[in-house]
Amino acid sequence: MTTRSRWATSPIAQERGHNAMSMIEKLRALLGGAAVKAATEDGHESQDMMSCEQAITVLQEFLDGELDQIPEDQVRAHFDACERCYPYLKFEGAFRDAVTRATTGQTAPPDLRAKLMELMSQAGA
Amino acid sequence: MVGNVTELDPTAGSKVGFEQEAIPHLDAVYRFALRLSGAPDHAEDLVQETFLRAYKSWNQYTTGTAAKSWLFTICRNVFLRGQERGKRHDEIVEENLGRDGPGVPAVNPIWSSVLGADPEGDFFESIVDGRIVSAIDSLPEEYRTTVVLSDIEGLPYAAIAELMEVPVGTVKSRLFRGRRQLQGVLYDYAVEMGYIADRSGTGA
Known part of the structure; x- marks a missing residue:
């Protein structure tokens, strides 16, 4: 699904004469955060790989589940592969987790529901 | 009943x-x-x-x-x-910029502040619930409501836009700015409390 796994299996890459060594180098480059540069060497792969700038631009939408133009898989693939961008994803995630954790325990006081019921029966319908 | x-x-x-x-x-x-x-x-x-x-x-x-x-x-x-009818009224100055999109630089300035010490934001975990809640409460109402509806109640942008009677672009903008402001308050607190070791000056 991701560009990384496509690279490992793509018959096209092999047809083009990439030997085993260059594949390993490519993979290392992908894992090492130079993903974008490595991928753009090959026009065929570059269309699937987004730049760091693009990834950062859509980071909030990605975390909000509100991407409207770029497939989620593609964004996820970038953050999985890019050492430089990955911490940003983690940072924003840690922030959201903290906000959620701090507020989820809050519930209405037990007697509020009873008060509401009483209020409504007084109000009639 | x-x-x-x-x-x-x-x-x-x-x-x-x-x-x-x-x-x-x-x-x-x-x-x-x-x-x-x-x-x-x-x-x-x-x-x-x-x-x-x-x-x-x-x-x-x-x-x-x-x-x-x-x-x-x-x-x-x-x-x-x-x-x-009285009380406080929050003013927001950002929106007269007239931008429809997020209108906020995509790169979060706080990322560079934490780069040497805590790039993945582990410090957020150390902050007690009450402190986070009061930081949320310190936001202007428009930011606060947007952040609460999105990050706590999980409403989609479109629902928030409808609820607040603003375009979706404004929701995004408020969300971006609100979150950053909140992160800034929490970051300052974390530094003050020593949750973030200040290694930024050493080039670590």
Whole structure:
């Protein structure tokens, strides 16, 4: 699904004469955060790989589940592969987790529901 | 609560509907009211007023639409009307920039502050609930409401836009700015408390 796994299996890459060594180098480059540069060497792969700038631009939408133009898989693939961008994803995630954790325990006081019921029966319908 | 619903009583059915569709959102509405007003007493009043109004206009509510959003809308309107009659009024200066999109640089400036010491934001975990809550409460209402509806209540952009009667671009902008402001407050607190080791100056 991701560009990384496509690279490992793509018959096209092999047809083009990439030997085993260059594949390993490519993979290392992908894992090492130079993903974008490595991928753009090959026009065929570059269309699937987004730049760091693009990834950062859509980071909030990605975390909000509100991407409207770029497939989620593609964004996820970038953050999985890019050492430089990955911490940003983690940072924003840690922030959201903290906000959620701090507020989820809050519930209405037990007697509020009873008060509401009483209020409504007084109000009639 | 209501035992026998007779078909002859047209109001009985609606009351049951209200209990089934609106009351389950009591906790969410209370949480929202609490963040709007910042005080439990005030929040309770706000919730009571919200549910009373919702109940009275229940016949205008279309079954199947988002009852939660509808209740939030009423709650915020009640709150804002109360604000106009006195109390504090938050001013937001950013929006006269007239930009429709997020209008915020995509690169979060705080990322560079934490780069050497805590790039993945582990410090957030060390901050106690109460401190995070009071940081949320310190945001201007427009930011606070947007962040609460998105990050706590999980509403989509479109629902927030409808609820606040602003374009989706404004929701994004408020969300971006609100989150950054909140992160800034929490970051300052974490530094003050020593949760973040200040290694930024050493080039580590």
